[in-house]
Amino acid sequence: MLNTAPAAAAADLVRFEVELEFVQCLANPFYIHHLAAQGPMDDARFVAYLGYLHAYWSTPAYARFITFPHALEYLRLLQDPAFRETCKSAEFCRDMQNQQWAHWQFGRVRPFVDAKGRVLAQAGAVPSLIEAESEER
Secondary structure: OOOOHHHHHHHHHHHHHHHHHHHHHOOOHHHHHHHHHHOHHHOHHHHHHHHHHHHHHOOHHHHOOOOOOHHHHHHHHOOOHHHHHHOOOHHHHHHHHHHHHHHHHHOOOOOEEOOOOOEEEOOOOOOOHHHHHHHHO
16 A cells, blocks of 8 residues: 655645745735736636635744745735735835835835825834824924
């Protein structure tokens, strides 16, 4: 009798690694823009897959393997159709990248807004330095 347990374990490991790599790629706003512009985010099956990834990788047992936590926030935001649509804009994704960079440098976070100034989503829970300074006065 053939033992398939090692083969199944190897397949599970490959799936784990592929999903982890894809989730971490979503920490890159330009990759998100590429996906949005190329059309996969318009496919209901792909959106469902993103929902599965968010549910799975947001649990503490798996989130601990994520190197770039922005990936989990972007996965959450990608559940919103308006956010997915706005990610088609290269300018918006440049703004996302600039905010991500500012957060890494200074711990500042601003809400994501579209071209008309409407707030699409609040990224993170860290208040901006400007708000903190105004509260101290």
